[in-house]
Amino acid sequence: MRTVAVVGASLAGLSAARSLRKQGYDGRLVVIGDELHRPYDRPPLSKEFLAGTLGEADLSLETDDEDLRAEWLLGTRATGLDRTERAVRLADGREVRADGIVIATGAAARTLPGSEGLAGVHTLRTLDDARALRDELARGGRLVVIGGGFIGAEVASTAYTLGLDATVVEAAPTPLAGPLGARMGGIVSALHVDHGVRLLCGVEVKRLSGDERSEMGVPPDGVRGRVDAVLLEDGRSIPADIVVVGVGARPCVEWLDGSGVDLDNGVKCGPDGRTSLAGVVAVGDCANWYDPRAGAHRRVEHWTGARERPDAAIATLLAGGAVEPGVPRPPYFWSDQYGVKIQFAGHAAAADSVTIEAGAADDRDVLAVYRRAGVPVAVLGMNQPRLFTRWRKQLAAASS
Amino acid sequence: MMIPACRLVDLPRGEAHRLDIDPPVSVFHTEDGELFAIDDTCTHQDASLADGWLEGCEVECPLHASKFDLRTGAVDSPPAKLPVRTHEVVVEDGVIHVRLSAAAPNLPPCVAARLAGGSA
Numbered sequence A: 001m002r003t004v005a006v007v008g009a010s011l012a013g014l015s016a017a018r019s020l021r022k023q024g025y026d027g028r029l030v031v032i033g034d035e036l037h038r039p040y041d042r043p044p045l046s047k048e049f050l051a052g053t054l055g056e057a058d059l060s061l062e063t064d065d066e067d068l069r070a071e072w073l074l075g076t077r078a079t080g081l082d083r084t085e086r087a088v089r090l091a092d093g094r095e096v097r098a099d100g101i102v103i104a105t106g107a108a109a110r111t112l113p114g115s116e117g118l119a120g121v122h123t124l125r126t127l128d129d130a131r132a133l134r135d136e137l138a139r140g141g142r143l144v145v146i147g148g149g150f151i152g153a154e155v156a157s158t159a160y161t162l163g164l165d166a167t168v169v170e171a172a173p174t175p176l177a178g179p180l181g182a183r184m185g186g187i188v189s190a191l192h193v194d195h196g197v198r199l200l201c202g203v204e205v206k207r208l209s210g211d212e213r214s215e216m217g218v219p220p221d222g223v224r225g226r227v228d229a230v231l232l233e234d235g236r237s238i239p240a241d242i243v244v245v246g247v248g249a250r251p252c253v254e255w256l257d258g259s260g261v262d263l264d265n266g267v268k269c270g271p272d273g274r275t276s277l278a279g280v281v282a283v284g285d286c287a288n289w290y291d292p293r294a295g296a297h298r299r300v301e302h303w304t305g306a307r308e309r310p311d312a313a314i315a316t317l318l319a320g321g322a323v324e325p326g327v328p329r330p331p332y333f334w335s336d337q338y339g340v341k342i343q344f345a346g347h348a349a350a351a352d353s354v355t356i357e358a359g360a361a362d363d364r365d366v367l368a369v370y371r372r373a374g375v376p377v378a379v380l381g382m383n384q385p386r387l388f389t390r391w392r393k394q395l396a397a398a399s400s
Numbered sequence B: 001m002m003i004p005a006c007r008l009v010d011l012p013r014g015e016a017h018r019l020d021i022d023p024p025v026s027v028f029h030t031e032d033g034e035l036f037a038i039d040d041t042c043t044h045q046d047a048s049l050a051d052g053w054l055e056g057c058e059v060e061c062p063l064h065a066s067k068f069d070l071r072t073g074a075v076d077s078p079p080a081k082l083p084v085r086t087h088e089v090v091v092e093d094g095v096i097h098v099r100l101s102a103a104a105p106n107l108p109p110c111v112a113a114r115l116a117g118g119s120a
Helices: A011-022 A127-139 A150-161 A182-194 A212-216 A303-318 A385-399 B109-119
Strands: A003-007 A028-033 A071-074 A078-082 A087-090 A095-097 A100-103 A107-109 A142-146 A165-170 A198-201 A205-209 A229-232 A237-239 A242-245 A249-251 A267-269 A280-282 A287-291 A296-299 A332-337 A340-346 A353-358 A367-372 A375-382 B002-007 B015-019 B025-029 B035-039 B053-055 B058-060 B067-069 B075-077 B086-092 B095-099
Touching: A003 A011, A003 A095, A011 A028, A011 A303, A100 A303, A127 A150, A127 A242, A142 A150, A150 A165, A150 A182, A150 A332, A182 A198, A182 A375, A267 A280, A280 A303, A303 A332, A340 A385, A367 A385, A375 A385, A385 B053, B002 B015, B002 B025, B025 B095
Parallel strands: A003 A028, A003 A100, A028 A071, A100 A280, A142 A165, A142 A242, A165 A198, A267 A287
Antiparallel strands: A078 A087, A087 A095, A107 A249, A205 A229, A229 A237, A287 A296, A332 A340, A340 A375, A353 A367, A367 A375, B002 B095, B015 B025, B025 B035, B035 B086, B053 B058, B058 B067, B067 B075, B086 B095
16 A cells, blocks of 8 residues: 545544554555644543633644654645545545545534524534634523533533623433433433523524524625524524534534445445445444444444544555454543533443442432443543543443 | 552552542553552643553543553554653662652643743
8 A cells, every 4th residue: 555545633533643643554645634633632622722721732643753654735635535446535625545544534513504694603513613612602691502412501601601691492302312412411411500500402403593684685795694583383483693503413424425435424434434345444433333232333423433433444454444343432522511520431322220339419429320221331420530530431342 | 758658468450549639640550560650640631641541551531531651651553742750769678669760751731831930
């Protein structure tokens, strides 16, 4: 293999580039990124960076003395993959021919239809998003967060520490019921109420209202004035100076349409990141890996997956698919909200029972174990890093 | 400076013992029976590495999964970028002692700021 192109320059792409060098690949390495920035860490964007306690230099994922001997093509988006030429086509007209291709194009924040061009409305995914939102939060005002998931909850928590008046609107009856189950989702999302942040559940957003111009659709200049309220389906109107839309992310794989790479909720992958095309693997948020433990494909959007899975995918790429993939650790993610460290590992949806093994829900210091037919399948910690890690190790041992 | 930590028999393999000094230091007893001492605080953010995941000669931070090599203190996995300080371990009469490094620690920004604020 003489050239490997890594498409995507965030954590998964950087981890793939590192894995290539660590596993002995000595050839040409091209890393393509649509953002202008060198790889940076995204989790702080909704927390310390947004709060202003971490700066941009702190976000860098690379160390000062690191040299991956890579060519960095940043600020240029991949627009196509040509399987016969084995080339990645770029938005600026260039193309990169490569024997091996790593797809790591991540996911993009979902937006609210009809909110285009309305000032004061944000999503939070990139450093540029975070800069813009941080500047607005610094001016203060009334914040409405649409979506009570982790991004939305973290933004509300950060806004609370900055002294803003915040409201969280969640369409489902309980926030976080998907990742944590309804009972624990209720306990974790009660953190909002503990801190005087309004939490409105079970109600859909009808639309955003702005100034007069916005009532007539998007004017030719695309600028519609500023948001002033979030209108709910039940008729309520929530005044808003700033709106953050946190309604999930979609995998960035449009550029692979017609390439021959099988797509299904992202790039459909084997248990080692291999795709339907030889010499092409996929990692990170865009990759829908087969999970042998679940017996199904799962697209995991966690930091730890983006960090760990490239090791296996690169081993597969370099061996031409001749390696047996190991069983991955159970998926793990964390969140920080209102000073509480929230940690979760495993799959909540697989559980038929949840028990609190330590701490107390009212004190928000819970260690909860999810079981299926008596066997632990997931664990949740709130301010319980020590016990949580023990359970996380047990989960991994039980499933390997 | 040599500081007694605990008796060797009281620290099973696979476990860690934290010394509540400032900044805290932890002694790790690996599954292979080796002993290592490093600064307990992750260089990325305020977390106790003694609470982390010990595997071989590597400890993973319990919060954000940074990994450190216990032998050298080097970062094996991000988000941490700076190594943890290592200390010498001496066992005398069945008691584990730590000879503290004279090097400057790499504390995370939040802890460093707190210490700086406290001394002002």
